[in-house]
Amino acid sequence: MIGFGPLLITGFFMLVGWIVSSRLKGKFQQYSEVHLTKNLTGAEVARLMLADHGLSNVQVISVEGQLTDHYNPANKTVNLSEAVYHGRNAAATAVAAHECGHAVQHAKAYSMLELRSAMVPIQNISAKVINFVFLAMMFGAFAFKSIFSPELALMIIIACYGVFALFALITLPVEFDASKRALAWIDNRGIVTRQEHDMAKDALKWAAMTYVVAAIGAITMLLYYVMIFLGRRD
Numbered sequence: 254m255i256g257f258g259p260l261l262i263t264g265f266f267m268l269v270g271w272i273v274s275s276r277l278k279g280k281f282q283q284y285s286e287v288h289l290t291k292n293l294t295g296a297e298v299a300r301l302m303l304a305d306h307g308l309s310n311v312q313v314i315s316v317e318g319q320l321t322d323h324y325n326p327a328n329k330t331v332n333l334s335e336a337v338y339h340g341r342n343a344a345a346t347a348v349a350a351h352e353c354g355h356a357v358q359h360a361k362a363y364s365m366l367e368l369r370s371a372m373v374p375i376q377n378i379s380a381k382v383i384n385f386v387f388l389a390m391m392f393g394a395f396a397f398k399s400i401f402s403p404e405l406a407l408m409i410i411i412a413c414y415g416v417f418a419l420f421a422l423i424t425l426p427v428e429f430d431a432s433k434r435a436l437a438w439i440d441n442r443g444i445v446t447r448q449e450h451d452m453a454k455d456a457l458k459w460a461a462m463t464y465v466v467a468a469i470g471a472i473t474m475l476l477y478y479v480m481i482f483l484g485r486r487d
Contacts, residue, residue: 262477266470273466277459281320284344284452285336291444295337295345302353302438303331311356315339322348324355326370331356343445347453350439351460354431365426376420383413407482414475421468428464432457 293301299313313331315338316322322333331352337345358366386409436454439445445453 262470262473266466266473270463270466270470273459273462277456277463278320280456280459281336281344281348284347284456285340285342287342287449287452289341289343289346289444289449290446292341293346293444295333295340295349298346298439298444299331299333299349299353301442301444302350302435303356305438305442306353306357306360308353308356308360311353311360313338320348322352324352324359326355326359326366329356329359343449343452344456346439346444346449347435347456348460350435350444350453351431351457354434354438355427357434358427358431363427363430365423365430369420369423369427372416372420372423375416379413379416383410386410386413404482407478411475411478411482414471414478418468418471418475421464421471424464425461425468428461432461 296313296315303309303311303313311329311331313333315335316332318334319336320334322337324331331349333349333352337348339345355366386406390406435457436450439453440450
């Protein structure tokens with residue numbers, strides 16, 4: 254019913270994602286070697302940005318791993334990888350300010366962030382449902398046919414990929430807005446020089462590309478299954 258199309262699409266976007274991720278790591282390494290003129294660590298930059306926005310209830314903590322930086326709205330923590338937390342360079346500054354950008358979004362009730370947060374449970378349920386459907390199709394074909402028709406199975410798959418695509422699309426403005434806030438703040442605060450600003454902007458551009466690839470991949474998979482469904486109806 255489905256063939257090798259999903260495997261080829263997944264493999265292609267995994268390869269593209271790996272290339273973008275490698276490029277991002279290379280940029281981060283390159284810009285990590287340039288010492289920040291202001292001599293601030295990523296943690297110091299984050300705390301300063303949070304203070305400037307009146308977010309005294311948000312903590313900045315160090316976490317293990319590489320490029321594991323994220324903002325957790327549940328406990329209001331800006332989580333910085335060790336390289337970013339202790340780094341005194343444009344790359345660390347960019348990432349730290351970007352994650353604080355998410356904290357500012359949260360504090361200001363940025364609509365797209367709230368929508369993405371609301372979709373997280375739906376995204377998780379969709380992932381479980383589609384995994385069940387695929388496993389049933391692979392290992393329980395006879396039992397599966399007695400429960401679902403091929404058309405119903407396709408409709409479920411399309412609905413799940415519709416959720417994935419929508420979530421990925423909503424994520425894009427959230428990430429781009431956080432970067433915009435970060436770059437504006439480090440400029441206005443005089444944290445970076447012109448050259449350091451360009452490095453920070455380039456690092457964040459490649460970070461954003463990982464989300465762009467994910468969004469295109471999700472949309473491609475959705476369209477693939479929609480075309481199969483429409484083809485079966487002809």
